[in-house]
Amino acid sequence: MQLTKEQEAKFKKLGISSVSELSLITPHSYEDYRLHSSISQNPQVIDATVESVYRATNSIQITFYVHNLGYKIQGVLFRPKPYMLHQFQVGQRDYYFGKIECKVGQCTMAMPRKVSQIGEIRPKYKSPLRGDVMHRLVGELLNKENLLAEGVSLKYVEALLSIHFNIADISQTKEFSSMQIEALKYTELYVYMKILSAKRRYFSSLVSKKASYKAWSRKLPFALTKEQITAIEDIQNDFAKDVAAKRMVVGDVGSGKTMVILAAAFMMMPYKSILMAPTTILANQLYEEALKFLPHIKIALVTNKSKKVDLSGYDFIIGTHALLYRDLPDAALVMVDEQHRFGTLQRNLLEKLVTQGEKKPHYIQFSATPIPRTLAMIESAHIDVSLITSTPFKKDIDSRVIHKKDFTNLLQHIRDEIEKNNQILIVYPLVKESESIGYQSIDEARIYWEKNFNGVYVTHGKDKDKEDVLLDFRENGKILIATTVVEVGISLPRLSSVVIVAAERLGLSTLHQLRGRVSRTGLKGYCYLYTNQDKSQRLDEFVKTSSGFEIANLDLKYRKSGDLLRGINQSGGQFKWIDFASDSHIVQEVKKDLLLV
Numbered sequence: 001m002q003l004t005k006e007q008e009a010k011f012k013k014l015g016i017s018s019v020s021e022l023s024l025i026t027p028h029s030y031e032d033y034r035l036h037s038s039i040s041q042n043p044q045v046i047d048a049t050v051e052s053v054y055r056a057t058n059s060i061q062i063t064f065y066v067h068n069l070g071y072k073i074q075g076v077l078f079r080p081k082p083y084m085l086h087q088f089q090v091g092q093r094d095y096y097f098g099k100i101e102c103k104v105g106q107c108t109m110a111m112p113r114k115v116s117q118i119g120e121i122r123p124k125y126k127s128p129l130r131g132d133v134m135h136r137l138v139g140e141l142l143n144k145e146n147l148l149a150e151g152v153s154l155k156y157v158e159a160l161l162s163i164h165f166n167i168a169d170i171s172q173t174k175e176f177s178s179m180q181i182e183a184l185k186y187t188e189l190y191v192y193m194k195i196l197s198a199k200r201r202y203f204s205s206l207v208s209k210k211a212s213y214k215a216w217s218r219k220l221p222f223a224l225t226k227e228q229i230t231a232i233e234d235i236q237n238d239f240a241k242d243v244a245a246k247r248m249v250v251g252d253v254g255s256g257k258t259m260v261i262l263a264a265a266f267m268m269m270p271y272k273s274i275l276m277a278p279t280t281i282l283a284n285q286l287y288e289e290a291l292k293f294l295p296h297i298k299i300a301l302v303t304n305k306s307k308k309v310d311l312s313g314y315d316f317i318i319g320t321h322a323l324l325y326r327d328l329p330d331a332a333l334v335m336v337d338e339q340h341r342f343g344t345l346q347r348n349l350l351e352k353l354v355t356q357g358e359k360k361p362h363y364i365q366f367s368a369t370p371i372p373r374t375l376a377m378i379e380s381a382h383i384d385v386s387l388i389t390s391t392p393f394k395k396d397i398d399s400r401v402i403h404k405k406d407f408t409n410l411l412q413h414i415r416d417e418i419e420k421n422n423q424i425l426i427v428y429p430l431v432k433e434s435e436s437i438g439y440q441s442i443d444e445a446r447i448y449w450e451k452n453f454n455g456v457y458v459t460h461g462k463d464k465d466k467e468d469v470l471l472d473f474r475e476n477g478k479i480l481i482a483t484t485v486v487e488v489g490i491s492l493p494r495l496s497s498v499v500i501v502a503a504e505r506l507g508l509s510t511l512h513q514l515r516g517r518v519s520r521t522g523l524k525g526y527c528y529l530y531t532n533q534d535k536s537q538r539l540d541e542f543v544k545t546s547s548g549f550e551i552a553n554l555d556l557k558y559r560k561s562g563d564l565l566r567g568i569n570q571s572g573g574q575f576k577w578i579d580f581a582s583d584s585h586i587v588q589e590v591k592k593d594l595l596l597v
Contacts, residue, residue: 001146010137013128019146020191022138023160024184024576026176027123030167033097034119035068039107043099045118046073046109050088062088062112064096073100073107087114121167138164151194152187153593159183182586184577189378189590192575196381197594203360205244207332211236211267220259220293222392228256231386232263238362238384239267245362248339248379250371251388252548253516254395257366258289260388261335264364265316266294271332275318276350278341280305280467285491286337287318302326321346328353332361339365368516369509370548375580377587381594389549397518397525399543401503401536410499410528414479418453422496422523424479427514429502431460431483438532439502446481453479484510493521503529504536508555512548553580 001019003011016022033045048064051072055061062075075096077084087094098112125134142164147157159179176184213232217224224232231249238245251257265273277283280303287301300311302319311317312329319326324346331354336347347365354361376385402410414424426449430441442460450456455478459469473480474492484506495518503511511529519525529539541554578586 001141001149003141007137007141010129010133018150018191019141020150020152020187022142023147023164024187024191025125025127025134026163026184028126029124031097031122031124033115033117033122037068037070039069039100039102043097045095045097045115046100046112047093048073048096049093050090053088053090060085060088064109064112067093071107073109075109075112077111123164123167151593152190153589156183156186160187181577185579185583185586186590188575188577189583189586190593193378193381193587193590193594196378200246200382203244204358205242205332206330206354206356206359206361207239207268207271208242209239209268209271211239213263213267216263216266216294224259225256225388225390225392227388227390228259228392231260231388232267234384234386235260235264235364236267238364244360245364245384247364247384247386249364249366249386249388250376251366251368252370252391253368253513254391254520255368255388256392257337257368257388258286259293261286261337261366262290262293264333264335265290265297268333268362269297269315272314272329273316273333273335274323274328274331274350274354275316275335275337276323276342277318277320277337280320281470282337283318283320290316290318324349324353330354330356334361334363336363336365339367340369368513370512370552375552377584377591381591387549389547393522395519395525395546396522397515397527397546399515399527399529399546401529401531401539401543403531403534413497413526414453417496417526418455418478420496421494423473423477423492423494425492425495425498425514425517426479426481427484427498427500428481429483429505431462437502437505442481442483445501449479449481455479456481458482484514491520492517494523495520496523497526497528499528499530501530502532503539504531504533508538508542508551509548511542512551516548 011017011022014022014025016025032040032042035045035047046064046069047067049067051063051065053060053062058079060077060080062077063072064075065072075088075098095115095118096109096112097115098109100107100109102108122135123138124131125138127134129137142161144157144161147160148154152160159177160183163176163180163184213236235245235247238247249257249260251260261275265275275286277286283301283303287299290297290299294316297315298313299316299318300309300314302311302317302322304320304322306322308326311326314329317323317328317331321342334351334354336342336350339347351360351363370389371379376387379385417424426445428442428445429437429439431443433441433444442458446456446458455476457469457473457477457479458481459466460483463469470480474494498514498518500506500511500514506514515527518527527543529543531539538554542551545551545554
């Protein structure tokens with residue numbers, strides 16, 4: 001289907017590029033242009049002859065004889081524009097549209113306007129286009145032939161069209177039928193996933209190899225979980241293809257993503273692998289784990305503090321963004337941990353550094369921010385996704401919502417935990433004092449903690465020495481006062497308790513990440529959510545579940561789906577109809593229709 005230049009300009013104004021998207025601009029209301037023999041509660045059409053016209057200072061009074069009702073009514077135009085006067089000529093019979101109201105036997109139509117087409121129920125749209133222009137565009141382009149040509153399933157075409165055309169009864173327009181809603185959900189997903197799949201580019205891989213991880217996993221001092229194995233085997237299958245892999249591995253906090261990273265590096269041998277992590281602490285932790293579980297591989301650590309050495313003799317290079325400024329050897333596999341902490345440019349630059357002509361390395365990104373399974377299925381239109389929803393061992397963490405009255409008990413708990421040589425994390429919403437939020441900042445709160453406790457450490461996002469502070473705290477500290485800077489990554493083996501002040505101000509996924517800092521080594525853990533709110537259903541539901549993937553679904557319940565999407569592909573706000581919790585069957589259907597299965 002070829003659009004005219006005029007139609008293209010209208011599509012641009014509407015922010016759409018297809019007829020399928022046009023079908024998703026649903027009417028906000030409907031107007032009944034059929035003739036009725038009685039007065040309706042809604043605006044209606046009358047067949048009327050103008051009997052008299054009287055001009056007052058700020059209005060025009062018109063007397064109509066209404067043929068379809070059989071009696072006279074008054075028409076009133078307030079602050080009339082000059083063009084309105086020509087619509088009402090004495091003795092002329094025409095169709096007029098407006099809302100009729102009757103008081104004490106006198107019926108009046110406010111702001112009547114002349115209409116030429118009658119006999120149908122017509123949709124009204126809220127759009128940047130003028131009403132009649134939008135109506136004409138829908139009439140010209142929205143049809144069965146055009147929707148089928150764009151690949152929309154025949155099963156839904158009629159239901160989509162019935163929203164815009166041939167409405168038989170105004171009562172049907174109060175709410176859409178279940179079939180119409182299903183059609184809108186399908187089309188919304190179809191449009192989005194079609195655009196996503198068109199963005200995916202396929203490149204030849206630098207290396208294609210049949211790999212195995214079993215010789216490595218057999219020597220591990222523990223068994224891998226079923227989902228770790230599934231993710232590793234997904235990567236194993238990727239390596240066997242001559243197309244460069246593009247995969248995202250999403251694991252819950254503490255799900256053992258590190259072992260998947262190490263398995264990938266092992267399977268890629270004898271070819272080289274590169275791993276980029278967002279912080280020096282995280283890069284160090286990954287390096288230490290790699291030395292421990294990949295003893296026969298030459299491993300290098302690259303940070304801002306490490307000396308520049310020739311990296312060509314190493315098999316596995318682990319580093320921070322400092323990698324972007326080093327001469328990197330040819331690598332067949334590039335991995336990025338906590339990928340959302342890097343900008344798209346940084347991720348792409350790392351990939352480009354080891355790309356040779358048209359051939360690319362296999363690319364795997366890892367994230368500890370769980371996403372709903374349905375969303376993972378949608379994302380698979382442009383990147384392969386592996387989910388690790390289980391953890392190697394079940395953490396024993398008690399979560400509670402607390403208030404001001406619980407402070408004495410909280411202090412006693414903190415003293416008891418310090419007595420056991422455990423550590424406490426207290427997260428504040430702000431560094432500096434602010435009157436607008438009603439909670440203490442770090443600057444205000446630290447005075448109390450430093451006066452009453454020893455071994456208090458303080459850090460925040462803008463603290464240049466935060467990594468050194470965290471490392472020193474890990475060895476020597478008792479209480480860490482911080483902002484959400486500790487949300488991801490650092491391992492604090494003795495951390496047993498986290499207190500989150502102003503918990504209602506944070507997203508549920510952030511709360512889950514902070515809770516994930518405690519009980520990393522099987523310690524009994526505690527998570528306290530401090531709030532000034534008397535009641536918070538969101539926090540009450542959070543403390544009842546420990547699964548990051550269930551929390552991601554809760555997040556969807558309390559936030560717009562677009563907010564969540566924005567964190568993954570910067571494209572938020574698309575979804576008006578789809579419900580991630582219950583519409584996975586529609587995602588499967590769209591994937592099948594787009595041949596993505």
